[in-house]
Amino acid sequence: MVKSIAGPEIERLIQLLAKLPGLGPRSARRAALHLVKRRDQLLTPLASAMAEAVEKVVECSCCGNIDTRNPCTICVDTARDHSIVVVVEDVSDLWALERAKALNAAYHVLGGVLSPLEGVGPDDLTIDQLVARVSQGDVAEVIIAVNATVEGQTTAHYMTDQLEGFSVKITRLAHGVPVGGELDYLDEGTLSAAMRSRTVF
Amino acid sequence: MVKSIAGPEIERLIQLLAKLPGLGPRSARRAALHLVKRRDQLLTPLASAMAEAVEKVVECSCCGNIDTRNPCTICVDTARDHSIVVVVEDVSDLWALERAKALNAAYHVLGGVLSPLEGVGPDDLTIDQLVARVSQGDVAEVIIAVNATVEGQTTAHYMTDQLEGFSVKITRLAHGVPVGGELDYLDEGTLSAAMRSRTVF
Structure with missing residues (x-):
């Protein structure tokens, strides 16, 4: 139905946005409208940021990290x-x-x-x-x-x-109680692991 | 912090995605990663769909609708x-x-x-x-x-x-009980309006 209102280009934008994690069909429509209404502040910069990402993003051949350089920033970080x-x-x-x-x-x-x-x-x-x-x-x-x-x-x-x-x-990595976590909400496996790995206070 | 890991291009993509309604900083990061990992299926098409939208989307000078033609599809629809x-x-x-x-x-x-x-x-x-x-x-x-x-x-x-x-x-538009709505959850204004505008069953 939306297709016939807003042109196939906008419909396509909505369909692609709906594939992002966290966006469903409804919120993708809202996002698309938000974008086309803010062409200069948001749509144009986002289009070019994506084009740049297509161009530049690579997987680090050493560690598998995603970056715009290969080897990645972490692999070449001497610190x-x-x-x-x-x-x-x-x-x-x-x-x-x-x-x-x-x-x-x-x-x-x-x-x-x-x-x-x-x-x-x-x-x-x-x-x-x-x-x-x-x-x-x-x-x-x-x-x-x-x-x-x-x-x-x-x-x-x-x-x-x-x-x-x-x-x-x-x-x-150690198992244990998450910082800020409440014991009452934790599963038995975590509680047992936290007990076994208890440290001196 | 992320800036130093993944390059300014990815950081910029995250910042722009975070401005979409429904996406916060955390989900924008997830969306950006989702995009760069699916370059051919998602990132490239989305970048070009956005570039096309930048190019083509216009506001209808007659009704204010957003479309890829002016007057919009609705304004020229003879049906x-x-x-x-x-x-x-x-x-x-x-x-x-x-x-x-x-x-x-x-x-x-x-x-x-x-x-x-x-x-x-x-x-x-x-x-x-x-x-x-x-x-x-x-x-x-x-x-x-x-x-x-x-x-x-x-x-x-x-x-x-x-x-x-x-x-x-x-x-x-008529005021009244939403279809599928439960009376118990409706505010008094809506209920009064629905009562005043009651129709013959």
Whole structure:
């Protein structure tokens, strides 16, 4: 119905915007209208920012991060400790750890987790590249920072097996009570893990 | 912080996406990542759809609708009854009425409502253009379909005053119980209005 009102170009814009996470068909329509009504302040800059991203964004051939340079800003950052490699599932996890300023180290983006049900095997992830990085001997510690899901933990075990034999320390993120979290709302697994890993006050 | 990880181009994309209604800083980041990871399927088409919209989208000089042609598709649609003009605040209201297939008539988009507090006066709206359309004598009925807010109703009264003296029927949308609505959740004003306007079953 909207097609016949506003021309196929606007309809196409709506359909594409609706594919963004967080936007449904209704909010995509609102976003499209917001855009076309703010042509100079928003639509034009966004169109050119996207065109520029199409042009410039690349995947880092070393760690799998997304950046406008290859190797990425993190891989060439001499202020970081490149002997520590934090293994994450996705670039969004890398960004989250960077926002938290969790550690000033290097990263390795797996590109997913092992999932036999969805047909994701070791060859679909960058585990081989990780092993290759470690085999060069410059990595002292691999921190496995995959999600605490079944698939994440399976992937973690698989990686640990692959890295056996190298003189590298393998660690994982601690389990425990989230900062600001209330015990009453936490699941039993987290509470048990937090209890087991309790520290001296 | 993100700026130093992913390059200024991606950061700029995130900042612009965050200005869309329905997307905050966090979801804009997720959307940006979603886009750059789906360059061929999503980012490139969206960039070109936006560039096309910048190029082609215009405001209809007759009714204020947004379209890729001027006069807009609705204004040139000979299957519509152009003697009835539905006055709406915004293009989104026009789209909503069209989706509902409420009436096969013409529209007039005011571009807002009178709001002394926000400095919106009659000259900021297209009320003069509406009066000009009516004064040409082809309009038999003006349906005031502004929102049922204080500003909307003030604007409705102002327009009614301006259209006095023309031989045109002025109507407004009915107030009542929304279809599917539960009485218990409705405000007293709506319930009183629904009671006053009750119809024979």
